[in-house]
Amino acid sequence: MAVHKRTLARSLSLLLLVAMLALTGASVSLAQDAERGGVLTYAYLQKARSLDPNVWTGRSDNDIMRQMFDSLIYSPAPGEYTPWLAASWDVSDDGLVYTFTLRDDVTFHDGTPLNADAVKATYDRMLDPETASLQVGNLGPYDRTEVLGEYEFAIHLTEPFAPLLANLSSTALAPGSPAAFEALGDDYALSAVGTGPFMFDRWEGNDLYLARNPDYNWAPDGWNHEGPAYLEQIIFREVAEPATRMVTLQTGEANIIHYPVLDEVASYEEQGFAVHRVDTPGFAKSMPINIQLTPTDDLLVRQAVLYGINRQQVVDLIQAGLANVAYGPLTRASFGYDPAVEEMYNYDPERAAALLDEAGWVDANGDGIREKDGQNLVAQMIIFDSGVNKATAELVQAMLAQLGFEATLDVTAYDAFATRVTDGTYNFAEMNWTALDPHLVLFNMFYSSEVTGGGQFNRTRIEDPAIDELIARGRSATDLEERAAIYAELQTYVMENALILPLWDNSWITLTAPGVDGLVFDLEARPLLFNVWVE
Amino acid sequence: MLLTIPVLLGVSLAVFSMLHLLPVDPVDLLIMDSTTGTAPTSGVTDEMKENLRRELGLDRPIPVQFVSYIWNALQGDLGMSFRNNQPVTELLLDQLPYTIRLTLAGLATSIGLGLVLGILGGLRPNSWIDNLAMLVATFGVSMPGFWLGLMMIYFFALQLKILPALGTGSPQALILPAIALGFQGSAIVARLTRSSIVEIMRGDYITTARAKGLPESVVVLRHALRNALIPVITVVGLEFGSLMSGAVITETVFGRPGIGRLAVRGILEKDFPLVQGFVLFIAVIYVVTNLLVDLCYAGLDRRITFD
Numbered sequence: 001m002a003v004h005k006r007t008l009a010r011s012l013s014l015l016l017l018v019a020m021l022a023l024t025g026a027s028v029s030l031a032q033d034a035e036r037g038g039v040l041t042y043a044y045l046q047k048a049r050s051l052d053p054n055v056w057t058g059r060s061d062n063d064i065m066r067q068m069f070d071s072l073i074y075s076p077a078p079g080e081y082t083p084w085l086a087a088s089w090d091v092s093d094d095g096l097v098y099t100f101t102l103r104d105d106v107t108f109h110d111g112t113p114l115n116a117d118a119v120k121a122t123y124d125r126m127l128d129p130e131t132a133s134l135q136v137g138n139l140g141p142y143d144r145t146e147v148l149g150e151y152e153f154a155i156h157l158t159e160p161f162a163p164l165l166a167n168l169s170s171t172a173l174a175p176g177s178p179a180a181f182e183a184l185g186d187d188y189a190l191s192a193v194g195t196g197p198f199m200f201d202r203w204e205g206n207d208l209y210l211a212r213n214p215d216y217n218w219a220p221d222g223w224n225h226e227g228p229a230y231l232e233q234i235i236f237r238e239v240a241e242p243a244t245r246m247v248t249l250q251t252g253e254a255n256i257i258h259y260p261v262l263d264e265v266a267s268y269e270e271q272g273f274a275v276h277r278v279d280t281p282g283f284a285k286s287m288p289i290n291i292q293l294t295p296t297d298d299l300l301v302r303q304a305v306l307y308g309i310n311r312q313q314v315v316d317l318i319q320a321g322l323a324n325v326a327y328g329p330l331t332r333a334s335f336g337y338d339p340a341v342e343e344m345y346n347y348d349p350e351r352a353a354a355l356l357d358e359a360g361w362v363d364a365n366g367d368g369i370r371e372k373d374g375q376n377l378v379a380q381m382i383i384f385d386s387g388v389n390k391a392t393a394e395l396v397q398a399m400l401a402q403l404g405f406e407a408t409l410d411v412t413a414y415d416a417f418a419t420r421v422t423d424g425t426y427n428f429a430e431m432n433w434t435a436l437d438p439h440l441v442l443f444n445m446f447y448s449s450e451v452t453g454g455g456q457f458n459r460t461r462i463e464d465p466a467i468d469e470l471i472a473r474g475r476s477a478t479d480l481e482e483r484a485a486i487y488a489e490l491q492t493y494v495m496e497n498a499l500i501l502p503l504w505d506n507s508w509i510t511l512t513a514p515g516v517d518g519l520v521f522d523l524e525a526r527p528l529l530f531n532v533w534v535e
Numbered sequence: 536m537l538l539t540i541p542v543l544l545g546v547s548l549a550v551f552s553m554l555h556l557l558p559v560d561p562v563d564l565l566i567m568d569s570t571t572g573t574a575p576t577s578g579v580t581d582e583m584k585e586n587l588r589r590e591l592g593l594d595r596p597i598p599v600q601f602v603s604y605i606w607n608a609l610q611g612d613l614g615m616s617f618r619n620n621q622p623v624t625e626l627l628l629d630q631l632p633y634t635i636r637l638t639l640a641g642l643a644t645s646i647g648l649g650l651v652l653g654i655l656g657g658l659r660p661n662s663w664i665d666n667l668a669m670l671v672a673t674f675g676v677s678m679p680g681f682w683l684g685l686m687m688i689y690f691f692a693l694q695l696k697i698l699p700a701l702g703t704g705s706p707q708a709l710i711l712p713a714i715a716l717g718f719q720g721s722a723i724v725a726r727l728t729r730s731s732i733v734e735i736m737r738g739d740y741i742t743t744a745r746a747k748g749l750p751e752s753v754v755v756l757r758h759a760l761r762n763a764l765i766p767v768i769t770v771v772g773l774e775f776g777s778l779m780s781g782a783v784i785t786e787t788v789f790g791r792p793g794i795g796r797l798a799v800r801g802i803l804e805k806d807f808p809l810v811q812g813f814v815l816f817i818a819v820i821y822v823v824t825n826l827l828v829d830l831c832y833a834g835l836d837r838r839i840t841f842d
Contacts, residue, residue: 205630251693
């Protein structure tokens with residue numbers, strides 16, 4: 001009995017202890033929530049040209065729009081979608097009608113309620129030629145939006161379009177305030193009105209001030225808290241010079257930066273700055289190989305290049321090791337990425353040499369350059385001067401020379417580069433493209449209709465009915481597994497034919513100062529500053 | 536003075552044709568993502584491109600585009616920026632106060648530092664002060680502004696932590712950009728002031744002034760400096776224009792707003808009307824300051840008159 005009593009007392013006190021701990025725990029986390037806040041100062045590449053996600057596409061501008069605009073649905077992983085502004089949705093069996101039911105408690109920053117009419121107004125405005133929207137392609141074969149009730153609407157398509165859900169989760173199709181479209185007119189572009197956790201406050205010179213949206217209470221699952229954002233204010237200060245951007249982190253004039261000087265990232269990490277790296281979905285940084293021009297019209301030569309270029313070394317030297325080697329057209333973070341390509345061309349210079357011998361290119365006169373029928377093995381490389389493009393191309397050029405190519409490189413401005421692409425006078429060009437859904441990039445890079453057109457993107461210059469068919473099937477397959485299988489087949493096909501020289505998966509590097517906590521990114525590597533607080 | 540009109544016409548014609556000689560369709564450049572140098576993230580149809588072309592007036596013959604440009608420019612309308620969806624005149628005027636502030640601060644640095652170094656050197660030619668002053672001047676002339684800017688950020692913002700790295704936000708934020716911008720000019724002013732002073736101090740009227748028993752400071756500041764200033768003012772006037780265009784680099788390095796930074800983006804983004812507007816604007820500044828310099832001569836030296 002006594003024993004029993006003691007046990008009871010012990011368990012009671014244990015219970016009390018647990019309860020107390022739980023209480024203190026709760027109060028600690030409450031206190032933390034109350035304390036979390038602060039001001040984030042972002043040393044930014046350039047002043048935003050537009051804050052209107054329905055119209056403008058710029059990468060750095062879209063990172064700002066993500067803070068101001070919510071999408072209908074949220075994508076926590078490639079091909080996965082969860083509710084955001086839309087509480088639920090349904091896709092018809094024929095893939096032509098997408099019916100959405102919106103949350104009923106959402107308002108835009110100007111107080112306008114979010115309802116079906118607002119969504120319809122957003123898409124109608126995008127389609128209006130007056131708006132000159134560059135994002136209208138995100139709607140695909142769009143027919144119309146039908147308002148079914150206060151919070152219910154249907155998007156009608158003229159043919160199935162699998163990328164629609166991915167596009168609906170991006171900023172491009174995020175609803176804007178119809179009242180603000182009317183009221184602000186041309187000024188809307190630089191003072192846009194969405195439903196997001198931060199809202200436009202003011203411009204000071206080239207610096208943009210966003211304020212916390214105090215009414216925000218519709219964060220999607222997976223964000224770290226409910227209610228409004230922690231940060232009171234975000235300041236995007238334009239600092240165009242990369243070296244100065246790095247310094248502002250040290251002087252405390254900024255506590256977050258992007259587009260760092262890659263060579264300095266490691267030393268900043270040692271000094272206690274946090275390095276955030278996100279690998280993005282889309283088309284890998286690659287060199288499309290022109291299959292219409294000799295000698296890369298020969299499959300053996302193209303395969304030799306893929307075996308003979310040491311891609312790990314390229315990544316180490318050019319990207320300071322801050323990226324993964326790419327083996328196929330799609331990056332690892334893309335929907336439908338197939339790891340099978342990783343086994344196809346591992347670095348093997350001897351194999352490369354053997355393939356070139358087999359193709360009839362031999363260095364008979366001993367000058368280091370292979371010949372066939374009295375012609376040197378030439379490789380014409382073209383690149384436009386931007387970021388690491390030039391250094392990358394020079395390194396690949398040196399590697400080609402080691403394989404026995406007489407490799408020439410023309411580094412020009414984008415205009416001249418685009419002209420060469422149009423003329424088809426190159427063996428190796430350049431491509432990379434961050435995109436949530438693989439369809440658009442694969443279509444642009446490999447579909448037969450994209451071989452011509454001026455600075456076009458099918459820089460492999462391939463017109464192949466087998467590829468066209470796979471791309472068309474991938475576009476309309478609404479079943480995720482079926483769609484992934486189609487893209488797996490396409491990736492293997494592209495690499496079997498050695499159509500591109502993939503170099504690395506695009507990665508996105510952000511640096512933060514100590515004291516900045518909670519930073520996470522979405523699939524497109526856009527920062528989700530809702531989750532951030534500054535100590 | 537009537538020469539200013541053909542000068543301005545010539546400048547705008549040159550800029551106008553240069554941008555139109557590019558081998559690529561501006562509409563393609565317009566929809567390119569300027570941050571990554573790649574295509575926009577959505578399908579853009581030919582029809583959309585044609586709409587854009589018509590909207591921007593790029594479908595008209597080039598001579599027509601030029602004449603309409605000049606006609607509008609005369610009325611203060613420099614066209615719409617391709618990229619910002621705002622009139623160029625408005626964009627330039629918005630950013631102008633920042634550049635003027637920086638230019639004036641740079642000019643003050645040039646004149647202040649230049650005069651002090653020049654007078655010190657000129658009064659004691661070939662002394663150690665003179666040599667030191669001219670060493671600083673030679674250093675200043677030889678150093679590119681962006682390098683000086685980055686070095687000063689490194690020392691004063693990063694190492695000593697006494698001044699901010701960015702050029703906006705507080706009054707002291709203007710110090711580093713002003714020095715980066717004005718230092719080169721101060722070297723020119725210093726060398727010119729020095730040689731002027733050296734020559735003038737040998738003049739008879741200086742001997743006369745001294746013989747009258749005037750204190751040396753009055754001799755130097757009232758008699759010598761006044762005459763030494765004439766060549767200096769010419770340079771300072773020209774300097775104003777070049778400082779204004781030099782702001783292009785300084786503003787970028789220090790993350791300052793201004794018309795220079797605006798122009799850099801305009802060039803990178805092939806924003807035709809913006810670049811044209813900027814160049815025309817700078818040309819007007821040059822012409823106007825030259826005019827003002829001419830008028831200043833008369834004020835300083837009554838022997839110079841204008842017919």
